[in-house]
Amino acid sequence: AxxxxxxxxxxxxxxxxxxxxxxxxxxxxxxxxxxxxxxxxxxxxxxxxxxxxxxxxxxxxxxxxxxxxxxxxxxxxxxxxxxxxxxxxxxxxxxxxxxxxxxxxxxxxxxxxxxxxxxxxxxxxxxxxxxxxxxxxxxxxxxxxxxxxxxxxxxxxxxxxxxxxxxxxxxxxxxxxxxxxxxxxxxxxxxxxxxxxxxxxxxxxxxxxxxxxxxxxxxxxxxxxxxxxxxxxxxxxxxxxxxxxxxxxxxxxxxERIRLCFSVNDVMMGSELEMTESPQIRFLVEGTKAIERVELFRGVDIIQSWTVADPAPQPADSTLLRVLWGGTERKGTARLQRVDWTGRFSVEGGIVELVEPINFQSYDDSAQADGTGSRITWQNKSAGNAAGVLLRVIGDDSTKLSFESGPTSFDVSLGQIRSETHHVNAGGVGRFVEIGLPPDTKGTTDFEMETTDEEAVDGEFPYWIRVTQVDQSLAWSSPVYVTRK
Missing domain, CATH: 3.20.20.140 (Metal-dependent hydrolases)
Incomplete structure (x- = not known):
């Protein structure tokens, strides 16, 4: 409308x-x-x-x-x-x-x-x-x-x-x-x-x-x-x-009002189920933005993952990069969970431009270019969520990229990012930084899948899915609690 x-x-x-x-x-x-x-x-x-x-x-x-x-x-x-x-x-x-x-x-x-x-x-x-x-x-x-x-x-x-x-x-x-x-x-x-x-x-x-x-x-x-x-x-x-x-x-x-259906052997989420065969999982997701990925868990382990979004189209004269950070400082109250990611992204041997912030939620969240073409700075805090910036970098494979923030700092080349996503474990409770090529934000908002856990083992295991949209919004199904004998 x-x-x-x-x-x-x-x-x-x-x-x-x-x-x-x-x-x-x-x-x-x-x-x-x-x-x-x-x-x-x-x-x-x-x-x-x-x-x-x-x-x-x-x-x-x-x-x-x-x-x-x-x-x-x-x-x-x-x-x-x-x-x-x-x-x-x-x-x-x-x-x-x-x-x-x-x-x-x-x-x-x-x-x-x-x-x-x-x-x-x-x-x-x-x-x-x-x-x-x-x-x-x-x-x-x-x-x-x-x-x-x-x-x-x-x-x-x-x-x-x-x-x-x-x-x-x-x-x-x-x-x-x-x-x-x-x-x-x-x-x-x-x-x-x-x-x-x-x-x-x-x-x-x-x-x-x-x-x-x-x-x-x-x-x-x-x-x-x-x-x-x-x-x-x-x-x-x-x-x-x-x-x-x-x-x-x-x-x-x-x-977000993401629609989600999840079942195992046609039994809806939340149910308990006994079986001797391999669990057959079915789910349907209708997102509010393009779906980036869906991950299937058995217990606390990811057993299958689907990358739904295609890579974003790249301009001929530059490279679009997505810089994400997130995670939790400590388990506990809002104050204890909060991670201060205030920092900067610098390039050496190239030019960087800010395209847009990703999943900024507070009045105090901001990102800005410093006017030199070599640095982007931001103010942001996470609490288990992911946030970041979308950048445009002009340079070649040797262009040096530097991430600097309180939880972690590191360097990586543009050539490395062009070939694969760079992921850094930043301590805390699931703290991380990820630099890679961005997904297409205009991709599909619907995803449906039927799959079988061919490697299922005997015992009691919850099966559930996590949905991640390109805007970093999340949805989680309740598990189906499967006992396999």
Whole structure:
């Protein structure tokens, strides 16, 4: 759609000849805080923003429980019920159990019913008439209190990272892999390595009252734009969504409405499956930008990868280069995850020009040429995501390229990059720098594949995919948990 100098493109839509068994719905199971908790704005404003501004179809408010008084909880229950409109908008009652990580760490509790009690980790408020409901300050006590309730728990990395030493499969069926804190695929892989069976979510976890459309500003307290959760359900009601989340029939994105279907032996993502034969994997991706690659995992290992995007057309008189950096400083809060990539790219024996930045998200992110034709500088920080710059270099194979930044510095020749992508491990948690020829940003946005894991081994393994678009947006399917005998 366009109007004058303005143009916009919608997310992908699928038109069916008849009503499908399940439809795809988008929302946020971890909106974060408002005036109830440690955020801003009213709860009603947050619910309205999610529905009217972010276009969400489901939402749950997740205030830190130690801030929530009995009156706050009564208000949360009342407003949540007021905004429920079957077929249009589904808010779930929720609260974040919030002890220190050593005692269990943050866990989003989502209710499938109107719970009059709140079981807190602690109380950061004074009480003239104390709430008689006992607190549950540690993970074992939390699990004992919630195990037999009709709740779902979303484990995640927030202000107090979930401690994965404690896990209750009966209720802890969801795991957040992206929020405004950062992209935390490492957390999900840790859960898989421990044999946990979780479906993937992504959300906001913000404090500005803007669920589904939240940005990091100057990165004073957050790092990235919010993520979104997609779920396949029979209809847009609490009952249908609840059944879908219980079945882990959901997936996560970094905020883009990428359509994704994934199955093993025709069993949908989130399922558990026993077999004796080789797993047959099928998936379909409809992106919001050109798809760069899709990677298939067995457990935490990539077993197949498809490069979907072709190389970008190269000009006759120069070479287009893509410089990417990314990763995480340390496992933990937004501040601990943040990597400062402020640096420069220089050429010796050639000329470099800035074409455009890639995946810059903060007001403070910038890239600029220094006016000499020999250097590009930038200011950028990552938190598990990838970002970078697209450059045009005029030179020959001997032209020297220099990357300089706090995490790493190195030199490489233009001839080396023309022949193969140069990848540098920069320490931290998956920190990296990559210099190579860019993919075509005008490539296909759709990709479909059927494949068989001919090297499957006996045992229990989760199969799942990660999708990377050329703009460095990501999507992750929930796994199918396969037991092969």
């Amino acid at each position: 366009s109007s004058g100098n303005l143009a916009a493109t919608s997310n992908a839509l699928t038109v069916h000849n008849s009503k499908p068994e399940r439809s795809l719905f988008w929302g946020d199971l971890h909106s974060g805080q408002t005036e109830i908790g440690c955020g801003s704005g009213t709860l009603a404003e947050s619910y309205a923003f999610g529905r009217d501004c972010a276009g969400l179809q489901f939402l749950t408010h997740q205030a830190n429980d130690h801030y929530v008084t009995p009156d706050d909880w009564a208000h949360t229950r009342e407003v949540t019920d007021e905004f429920y409109e079957p077929g249009a908008y589904v808010p779930f009652l929720g609260c974040e159990w919030s002890p220190f990580t050593k005692d269990g760490g943050d866990r989003n509790v989502i209710y499938n019913y109107d719970e009059p009690r709140i079981r807190r980790s602690d109380r950061f408020f004074r009480e003239d008439d104390p709430d008689p409901t006992p607190d549950v300050p540690t993970a074992p006590e939390f699990h004992d209190a919630f195990r037999d309730l009709d709740v779902l728990v979303n484990i995640h990395v927030g202000g107090r990272m979930t401690n994965l030493d404690w896990y209750e499969q009966k209720i802890e069926k969801l795991c957040e892999t992206h929020s405004t804190h950062g992209t935390v695929e490492w957390f999900f892989m840790d859960a898989l390595s421990r044999g946990y069976k979780v479906g993937l979510t992504a959300g906001t976890d913000g404090v500005m009252g803007r669920p589904g459309a939240c940005h990091p500003g100057r990165r004073l307290i957050r790092n990235l734009r919010n993520g979104l959760t997609a779920v396949y359900a029979e209809e847009l009601t609490r009952e249908a969504l609840w059944e879908a989340f219980q079945a882990r029939r959901c997936y996560a994105t970094t905020g």
